[in-house]
Amino acid sequence: MNRDDREQELLLQELAKCRSCRFCVDVCPTYQAFGGVESFSSYGRMQIVKHLLNGVLELDDALTYCLYSCLQCRRCEVVCKSKGQNLDICELIQRGRRLLSDRLVQGGKHAKL
Numbered sequence: 472m473n474r475d476d477r478e479q480e481l482l483l484q485e486l487a488k489c490r491s492c493r494f495c496v497d498v499c500p501t502y503q504a505f506g507g508v509e510s511f512s513s514y515g516r517m518q519i520v521k522h523l524l525n526g527v528l529e530l531d532d533a534l535t536y537c538l539y540s541c542l543q544c545r546r547c548e549v550v551c552k553s554k555g556q557n558l559d560i561c562e563l564i565q566r567g568r569r570l571l572s573d574r575l576v577q578g579g580k581h582a583k584l
Contacts, residue, residue: 486521495547510537513547513560520567
């Protein structure tokens with residue numbers, strides 16, 4: 472198992488800790504700016520990362536835009552911690568971005584992005 476495989480496994484374990492309460496959604500400024508589209512919320516981004524890493528979704532321009540539209544303001548983390556969940560949501564999104572961008576750099580069928 473290489474470093475990226477271990478990182479993916481650890482990231483998926485962390486993402487699985489989310490209770491899907493969605494309290495983080497309403498405080499997300501991009502969710503608000505995009506008219507309530509969940510893909511532009513912290514919860515939506517975590518789901519996108521999870522499903523991309525599991526192979527359920529294929530990375531395309533729209534999903535890339537969703538992932539990189541996060542402002543990293545950490546409002547979601549404040550709510551998450553106040554509800555007893557204590558996930559570092561912004562870090563999880565950053566780790567997902569890194570893993571997915573490494574795949575783009577390596578080429579393959581998603582090299583066009």
